[in-house]
Amino acid sequence: MASNTPSSLRRAVIYEVYVRSHTPEGTFRAIEPDxxxxxxxxxDIVWFMPIxxxxxxxxxxxxxxxxxxxxxxxxxxxYGTLEDFLHLTEEIHKRGMKCMIDxxxxxxxxxxxxxxxxxxxxxxKPDGKRGxxxxxxxxxxxxxxxxxxxxxxxxxxxxxxxxxxxxxRCDVASTVPVEFWRExxxxxxxxxxxxxxxxESVHLAHIRAFREQGFYAATDSELFDAFDILYxxxxxxxxxxxxxxxxxxxxxxxxxxxQELGFRTEYNKLRCIENHDQRRAADRFGTGDALLAWxxxxxxxxxxxxxYAGQEHRVTxxxxxxEREPVAWDPASDISPLLTRLAEIxxxxxxxxxxxxxTDDTQGIAAASYTAPGAHAVGVFPLAGNPGSVAVSxxxxxxxxxxxxxxxxxRAGHMTIGTEAVIVL
Numbered sequence: 001m002a003s004n005t006p007s008s009l010r011r012a013v014i015y016e017v018y019v020r021s022h023t024p025e026g027t028f029r030a031i032e033p034d035x036x037x038x039x040x041x042x043x044d045i046v047w048f049m050p051i052x053x054x055x056x057x058x059x060x061x062x063x064x065x066x067x068x069x070x071x072x073x074x075x076x077x078x079y080g081t082l083e084d085f086l087h088l089t090e091e092i093h094k095r096g097m098k099c100m101i102d103x104x105x106x107x108x109x110x111x112x113x114x115x116x117x118x119x120x121x122x123x124x125k126p127d128g129k130r131g132x133x134x135x136x137x138x139x140x141x142x143x144x145x146x147x148x149x150x151x152x153x154x155x156x157x158x159x160x161x162x163x164x165x166x167x168x169r170c171d172v173a174s175t176v177p178v179e180f181w182r183e184x185x186x187x188x189x190x191x192x193x194x195x196x197x198x199x200e201s202v203h204l205a206h207i208r209a210f211r212e213q214g215f216y217a218a219t220d221s222e223l224f225d226a227f228d229i230l231y232x233x234x235x236x237x238x239x240x241x242x243x244x245x246x247x248x249x250x251x252x253x254x255x256x257x258x259q260e261l262g263f264r265t266e267y268n269k270l271r272c273i274e275n276h277d278q279r280r281a282a283d284r285f286g287t288g289d290a291l292l293a294w295x296x297x298x299x300x301x302x303x304x305x306x307x308y309a310g311q312e313h314r315v316t317x318x319x320x321x322x323e324r325e326p327v328a329w330d331p332a333s334d335i336s337p338l339l340t341r342l343a344e345i346x347x348x349x350x351x352x353x354x355x356x357x358x359t360d361d362t363q364g365i366a367a368a369s370y371t372a373p374g375a376h377a378v379g380v381f382p383l384a385g386n387p388g389s390v391a392v393s394x395x396x397x398x399x400x401x402x403x404x405x406x407x408x409x410x411r412a413g414h415m416t417i418g419t420e421a422v423i424v425l
Contacts, residue, residue, distance in 0.1 A: 007351070027080045085164075106171060178226055272308070
């Protein structure tokens with residue numbers, strides 16, 4: 001972990017917003033009326049996917065991908081003006097939330113400002129042409145961090161935005177040198193000492209493929225030297241296998257337990273069951289009890305919780321990155337009261353204690369706990385959406401479910417539950 005990472009981030013909730021799809025208007029100004037609702041969810045940090053202009057050359061779809069950045073120092077006119085964005089950040093701050101923006105430092109669009117002004121900043125293929133190291137990313141060209149002048153330009157850009165925002169979500173952070181991120185963090189700290197750094201660490205297969213080709217790619221253990229929070233992609237294949245029937249649930253949760261002992265004590269992983277690159281959770285789990293149980297678990301697990309806009313209405317469709325597809329908000333599917341309560345509970349969890357999760361594969365139930373002298377919390381999650389009985393680390397007796405206030409009982413070391421998650425603080 002970075003030396004000054006606050007442990008409170010383990011109890012924080014991030015809300016991810018794609019400006020283009022969040023409202024029918026798709027603008028900064030149109031988001032402002034929604035901020036009170038977002039804050040009521042217990043959100044601590046609002047993360048905006050890239051707000052910068054999008055490249056035209058080789059663009060995907062009719063509007064292009066926000067991760068094909070054309071200019072690091074301006075905003076996408078499709079969303080509004082810089083003044084509009086700064087007004088939005090002020091409104092976020094007025095509500096006691098922080099604002100994080102996406103920075104895409106592995107690559108730019110082929111028609112970016114940097115291509116035009118600094119062609120020497122880019123990776124060139126063996127044939128001498130600019131290109132990228134991931135074949136299907138045809139709308140971008142990769143940057144070359146062996147050029148130290150590129151470091152200066154990128155850090156200056158971060159320091160500029162740090163005047164206004166509280167942190168950065170760093171796209172494909174694994175393929176940008178850790179040494180760069182360390183230097184960037186130190187420079188930004190002079191502008192905003194408490195800036196938050198979320199790194200998109202990549203799948204292990206991605207790291208292996210890069211290294212086999214002789215390219216740089218950092219592991220989570222390396223990236224934790226510079227970042228406060230890292231993505232869960234190191235275990236995402238296990239998550240997908242265990243939730244799509246190719247492996248038992250215990251395979252995923254055994255890997256989660258290994259993180260507790262495999263990383264430094266202060267580690268913080270992003271806990272999410274969906275994001276803009278993955279299936280909607282309501283599509284993966286359905287919209288019933290299984291989804292609610294997985295949602296509760298994502299709040300209970302050690303690490304910062306991520307909500308992707310629309311998740312609170314159990315939306316099943318993931319908006320295209322390349323088109324305007326407004327979120328289909330459906331009040332009839334709203335689970336906001338549950339999320340608000342889970343966020344309240346999260347703030348009370350002893351997340352510096354030892355975390356462990358055990359799985360009953362037959363019943364599809366996970367029992368998780370935090371344990372340390374003077375600190376204990378237990379959660380039981382019917383992930384298959386079925387009732388059952390599992391062993392828990394609580395003395396026999398009567399307890400109250402912190403989620404809904406209902407009584408629960410432990411007898412002979414086991415808790416019997418219905419189809420709803422139980423958390424005992």
